[in-house]
Amino acid sequence: MSPKTKEQFEAIRSQTSTVIKDTALELFAENGFHNTSISQIAKAARVSKGLMYNYFDSKEDLLHDIMMDAMDRGTELMNDHLKEGVDPKDQLLSLVDGVFEWIIGNLSYWKLLAALAFQKDVTSQLKLEILEKSQSYNAIITDLFRQMGKAEPEKEAMLIGALMDGIGMQYMVMPELYPIDEMKELVKKKIIE
Amino acid sequence: MSPKTKEQFEAIRSQTSTVIKDTALELFAENGFHNTSISQIAKAARVSKGLMYNYFDSKEDLLHDIMMDAMDRGTELMNDHLKEGVDPKDQLLSLVDGVFEWIIGNLSYWKLLAALAFQKDVTSQLKLEILEKSQSYNAIITDLFRQMGKAEPEKEAMLIGALMDGIGMQYMVMPELYPIDEMKELVKKKIIE
Amino acid sequence: MSPKTKEQFEAIRSQTSTVIKDTALELFAENGFHNTSISQIAKAARVSKGLMYNYFDSKEDLLHDIMMDAMDRGTELMNDHLKEGVDPKDQLLSLVDGVFEWIIGNLSYWKLLAALAFQKDVTSQLKLEILEKSQSYNAIITDLFRQMGKAEPEKEAMLIGALMDGIGMQYMVMPELYPIDEMKELVKKKIIE
């Protein structure tokens, strides 16, 4: 008879919010942001359409939250692979492992990210945050190449960045067929060593 | 007042159809397929909405025709850069030039292609055709690497394919800032030589 | 921890209910009935949405209660200005004072009333009660004019009623600019004397 406690409400919110975000990510990645309706997400997440707006102000807001979550996971993963005071080459190799791990484990996120990258109608806010993050990765890699004594560390970093984007892209188009592990080893051998 | 000849009709058809396709490609690339309406295209192409359906059965059909046209142009370009009986390494270098030329000169097409590549809402038919085409390029490049005596020509081909996709992708996201020419030289130096 | 007494419960009920009604009146008057949501009222009144329905069966019911309260306050005010056995002209003058006082002091109520008056979406019940009340005022004024010996007391009463409605209306549209006090004196001079 007594009302629910604050903790109970928070638990409910956290759980429902996660279900909606996970469901939406899958659908966005599969069908595209504009081709996925709020109704579809609600039905797949087994909640009412109206409830969606109890958790997210708008469809764009839902997208934003999803992308931020995934980016945060990516940042954590990167940090796990960046040990201070280690040989820069080893760090770079470890970082490549980290990126591949991230891509393989968050395929839906990457598909969505790639599809959004070329569309100008998505909130610029989101795009800016993503661009910023990607530039910070690029800076780290450039620095590692510099530590390794490479003549043109900026170009090396851009090259490896483009290569990994390309590999990720092809893997996304045909994840079941693409020899991603072999490609990873190839990257390590050809580019870094 | 004299009745139009069959040839005149066909000339009009061909011209109008080209105007529509060119206009649609620009708009699709700029704003995305789902975010571009038939009305917008009709207005920009200075024809009536109804006329669009005289030339294309549906919006998807229009997209399909546009992509096929662009792919045909790409095939022509590739063929121009593939001279039989030439040193395979030179052919490969020439091919790289051809691809960069293609990308830079058909940015709208590539943006659209990239945006569509990850989403299942595009006719599977179209995706299959694109995949097929890309595999044929891959086969050609593999063969050239084999002629060059590389140990693992398939992997080399995949690597260069991924790299060029990645470069294209980054160039598309920021075409005015990206040092595409330097990247081209880098590709030639690092991968082929 | 001791159980609340019946009186305490009733005191809480009365107080909460008053807060909700006062808050709702302000919002209805400011933004219109249809443009004010239950959520807004609940938030502004610092109660939960659910609690609203503990006190009022529906949004319409809340409106009804608000209007009845305001009408009761109006009736009291009128009665204060109607002293039996006084010169009818003085009574009329005093009544005009009362109405102006009522309007100026209950602007929100009058704005809301005016906005609702022309639309059939308000419970007919409410409209009937309001009409009834206004007719009883009219009867009183007619009687006063009759006592003053006017030839056509009904028409005089309607005239003064219309005039006061019109003044009120204009005052509501621009309360800060309208010379309401001067208008009051004008009414007294031109119509009554």
Next chain:
Amino acid sequence: MSPKTKEQFEAIRSQTSTVIKDTALELFAENGFHNTSISQIAKAARVSKGLMYNYFDSKEDLLHDIMMDAMDRGTELMNDHLKEGVDPKDQLLSLVDGVFEWIIGNLSYWKLLAALAFQKDVTSQLKLEILEKSQSYNAIITDLFRQMGKAEPEKEAMLIGALMDGIGMQYMVMPELYPIDEMKELVKKKIIE
């Protein structure tokens, strides 16, 4: 087989647009702007919901067009009753006739106007245009009173303005019962003479 001529299209547009506006005005006046849905209007006007947006950019835009039409009719009517070089008192009497004629013949418009006057959510643009128009009427009446040699023409104008607003308001609430013609004569006698 030949396409419709420009004239045919214009005729269709004009007719359909009028049907929609007339229907919408009735419904807005009856039920209020916010309480009338586009669906209702479309159904009552026997057109599809989508077609509404072929003619009006938005619901607000539809409202704006309706009010402007009615205001234009009002201006015409007023001009018909304002003959230059005539005795100012006769002009005033004629003007009163004009206003009553306008109100009686455009009851829906007046109901809507009154209901909107108190709501702050309607486009300020529209409200400004209405306020402007009403002030221009007030200026004309003030001037006529001045020509008649009244001591305080501004106040006289405000008084008659308020009175006519009030009469209009009461007539709108119960058009079938209200003795509007008698009230008109009363206005003329009490205020002007």
Next chain:
DNA sequence: AATGAATGAGCGTTCATTCAT
């Protein structure tokens, strides 16, 4: 007495497509 998560009908609006001319 009190909470706020959850529902679902309905809103204003868009847009691919059809069709009479």
Next chain:
DNA sequence: CATGAATGAACGCTCATTCAT
């Protein structure tokens, strides 16, 4: 070949109301 008025399903979103606690 060409027009644009007309349709209707679907969209993103709002909100009065209910209910388990």
